[in-house]
Amino acid sequence: MATAGPPHYASWVPPTGHSAPSTAGVDEVRTIFVLGFPPDVKERELQNLLRWWPGYEASQMNFKGDQPMGFALFTSAAAAMAAKDALQNLVFDLETSSTLRAEMAKKNLYVKRGVTGMGTETPPFDQSKRLRTAGDYTSQYAPPGGFAPAPASWVPQSYIPPAGSFDPYAGYCMPPLQPVAQPLVTSVAPVAPAGYVPMQNTKDNPPCNTLFVGNLGESTNEAELRGIFSGQPGFRQMKVLRQGRSTVCFIEFADVNSAIAVHNNLQGAIVMSSDRGGMRLQYSKNPFGRKKEFMNNHQENGAPGVPTRDTNT
DNA sequence: AGCACA
Numbered sequence: 473m474a475t476a477g478p479p480h481y482a483s484w485v486p487p488t489g490h491s492a493p494s495t496a497g498v499d500e501v502r503t504i505f506v507l508g509f510p511p512d513v514k515e516r517e518l519q520n521l522l523r524w525w526p527g528y529e530a531s532q533m534n535f536k537g538d539q540p541m542g543f544a545l546f547t548s549a550a551a552a553m554a555a556k557d558a559l560q561n562l563v564f565d566l567e568t569s570s571t572l573r574a575e576m577a578k579k580n581l582y583v584k585r586g587v588t589g590m591g592t593e594t595p596p597f598d599q600s601k602r603l604r605t606a607g608d609y610t611s612q613y614a615p616p617g618g619f620a621p622a623p624a625s626w627v628p629q630s631y632i633p634p635a636g637s638f639d640p641y642a643g644y645c646m647p648p649l650q651p652v653a654q655p656l657v658t659s660v661a662p663v664a665p666a667g668y669v670p671m672q673n674t675k676d677n678p679p680c681n682t683l684f685v686g687n688l689g690e691s692t693n694e695a696e697l698r699g700i701f702s703g704q705p706g707f708r709q710m711k712v713l714r715q716g717r718s719t720v721c722f723i724e725f726a727d728v729n730s731a732i733a734v735h736n737n738l739q740g741a742i743v744m745s746s747d748r749g750g751m752r753l754q755y756s757k758n759p760f761g762r763k764k765e766f767m768n769n770h771q772e773n774g775a776p777g778v779p780t781r782d783t784n785t
Numbered sequence: 786a787g788c789a790c791a
Contacts, residue, residue, distance in 0.1 A: 675786075684788055711789065718787055757788050 500549040503577035504556045506542035509533075510568045518542045521667050524737065525558075527551025530583045545581040552576065558666045562742070566749055662703030663696075669750030671740030681731050682756035685721035692719040693745030700741065706730025708760075719746070724760040731755070 506518070515533035522528050522544050528551075531544035546552040559574040671687070685697070694712045701710055706726040713720045725731040740750035 677788095682788095686787060688787090713787090713789060715787055720787055720789090722789065752786085754786095754788090758790085760790075762791090 501576055501578070501580055502546045502549045502552040503579070503581045504544050504546070504552050504559070504574050505577040506544070506559055506572055506574045507539075508564065508570050508572040509540040509542060510565050510570045511538040511540065513540045513542075513564075518544065521559075522555065524668075525551070525555045525664065528555070530581060532581060543577060543581045545583060549576075554664075558664060562666050563749070564667075662701075663699035665700055665738065665741035666744060667742045668740045669742055671750050671752050673739065673752055673754060675754070677755040677757055679728050679732050679735070680755050680759035681725050681728050681761065682759035683723045683725070683731055683735055684754045684756040685723065685751050686718075686754065687746075687748050687750065687752040688719040688721065688743060689747035690714065690717050690719060691745055691747050692721075692743060696743060696745045697721055700738065700743070701734070704730070704734050704738075706733075722756060722760075 509518075513533065515531070518531050518533050522531055525546070527547040529545045529547055531542060534541045534543065544552075544555065546555060553576065556574040556576060559572050562572045564570050564572050688697075692712075697712065698710060701707055701723050704725075707730070708724040708726055710724070711722045713722070723731075723734070725734065735753045735755065738751070739753050742749055743751050
């Protein structure tokens with residue numbers, strides 16, 4: 473074992489949306505400096521780790537010898553510090569047990585015009601949009617899917633290209649994330665997970681209003697889960713189930729779209745208290761709110777096998 | 786690789 477354990481779970485303080493966001497301190501340092509990556513880390517990994525973070529603008533991986541140094545620029549110093557705290561002591565790679573150290577940088581990352589860390593040969597299309605959108609995150613951690621350039625085939629959770637090009641959603645054609653229904657819980661800003669781990673989700677069920685969370689270790693802390701989910705738009709309720717060595721969890725949302733958004737956005741999100749890194753999100757087999765159908769199908773107070781004639785539909 | 790509760 474020897475898990476020195478991911479120490480402080482940085483409870484994420486939302487970058488204050490009301491106090492003059494971007495225009496405030498123009499010469500403030502809003503760049504973080506991250507050490508502790510395994511030598512074979514790719515710049516892209518840093519980008520993918522941070523690209524959903526509120527206020528993220530650009531990042532870059534430099535190599536001093538074989539010691540990678542990451543830099544990431546945010547829209548504000550507050551956003552940068554929040555990200556810094558979240559990355560602090562993050563176990564980046566379980567195999568090499570490399571733990572990240574993050575600090576505020578000495579000076580801001582210089583971003584060449586048109587390069588935001590999304591790749592060097594950046595397509596011209598949404599650079600400006602990307603930057604503009606970033607500011608919007610200050611009020612609420614909106615679903616990343618919202619600005620994903622998303623051709624219909626873009627499946628957010630497949631960080632790893634599916635080997636057999638198997639797409640469980642082929643038949644469902646993800647609705648393009650229309651603005652999620654007004655959150656029932658508006659006040660709570662979601663606690664952003666400390667990071668993401670690529671997660672393959674080979675078997676899934678049709679989208680519904682309830683998510684099933686798997687790949688959670690027995691040590692998983694319910695409060696942490698609640699912190700992550702309860703602030704998500706459309707969140708209704710959550711139930712944690714201990715199953716011996718592992719833990720599972722159900723989350724109900726007000727509507728399917730909210731569930732879809734979370735299913736995509738939080739796929740592989742790192743659960744600190746779990747000993748398995750990222751969580752796996754699937755749609756539940758038995759969603760909430762289907763009691764009637766369930767009961768009807770089971771004829772619980774009638775003759776068990778009697779077929780129901782669909783007299784009224 | 787684990788799906789409860791109504």
